[in-house]
Amino acid sequence: MENVFKAEPKHADFSWASIGDIKEGRENLGEDMPVLVYRLLQYSMNHVLVTEMGQEQADHVFRAAGELVGHEYARNALDLTLGMDPFLAQLQASLRSLRIGILRMEMLDDRDGSFVLTVGEDLDCSGLPITNEVVCVYDEGFIAGIFEEYTGKPYKVREVDCWASGARVCRFKGVQGG
Template identity: 55%
Template sequence: MHFNRNNYSFKWDDIGDITLGRPKMGELTNVTVYRMMQYSLRSVLNAEMGAQKAADIFYRAGFLAGEQFYFNRLQKNLPLNLFVAQLQQELIDLGIGILRIEDADTEKLNFTLVVAEDLDCSGLPVTGETVCDYDEGFIAGIFEAYTGKPFIVKEIDCWSNGSRVCRFSAMAK
C-alpha cells in the first residue's frame, strides 16, 4: 500500500475537545452509530469509485488514525512486551476489541494478531470477504510509528468471511 502520508492533514487535534464540547454526553456513543457511519460511507465510496479504491481509502484513513493514536495515546519507546500489553489495554478501554498476539517473529518483525469482538465487523453478515481495511491501516500505522519501519498489514480472517475473530498478518517491509 503505497501512499505519501504527508498528503494528508489528519492530526489528533481534529478530534477536538470532547470534555468541553460534551459535558453531559461525554465520550460514549454506541457501536451502531459507529457502524452506521462506516457502512453508509463505504456504500457511497464503493458506488463512486469501486470496492478496491474504497478499501484503499479506508486503509489510508486507518493508517493516519493509527499513527496519531500511537503518538497521542500510547507511551513511547516501550519494549515489545510492554508495548503490546499497553495496546491490548487501550483497545479494551476504548471498546475496539480484544487483541492477542498469536505469533511473533521479533527479528523480522512479522506478527499475527487476532482481534476478538472487533468493533468494525463482529456480527456482520457473512459475505465471504474481509472488511476490516480500516483496521489493517490502523495496525500498520501503530506498528510503523512504534518500530520506525514500514509495515504491510493484511486481514486473513474476518467475521464477514465466516470466521469468529479477525486475524491480521503484520509484516515489516
C-alpha cells in the first residue's frame, strides 16, 4: 500500500536529478543549444527580478541559485577525494568540457584557503556590452558552492573584474567564512 505520508518529489525541489534525462527527452535535438538561449533566460530573469525586488535582492537570488548548483555540480560531477592540485585540474577540465569557461587559478593561499581565479570566455558575460559593472553574481555563488563542497567550509566569492566591467576575463576572489 502506498505511503501517503511519503513526500513526493516536487518540481521546485532542485537537485542534480531535477535536470532529468536530456538525452532521452531530446532524441533529435540533442543535449546542446546555443549560448544565446541561456543568456536570454538569464538576463530576462535578471531584468524581472531587479524590477520587482531591486538589484540587491536580485543579486542575492542569483548568487543563492549559483551556490545551490555549485554544491550539486561538485557532488555529482567532480571527485571530491582528490588533493587540491588534481582537484583544480579536474575542475578546469570539467568547466571547459561543459563550455562554462576557461579556468585559471591565479593565487591560492593554503594557509587560509583564499584564492583568486579567472574565467576566460565566461558563459555568462563574455561579449556583453560594457556597462562598467561586474555581472556574474550567479558564478560567484557557483564557485563558492564548489569550494564549500570540496573544503567543507563556507566561502564568500566576489567578482572583481568582468567582461561587462571592461576586462577580457572574469576574475573572482574567494575567502573562507560567511
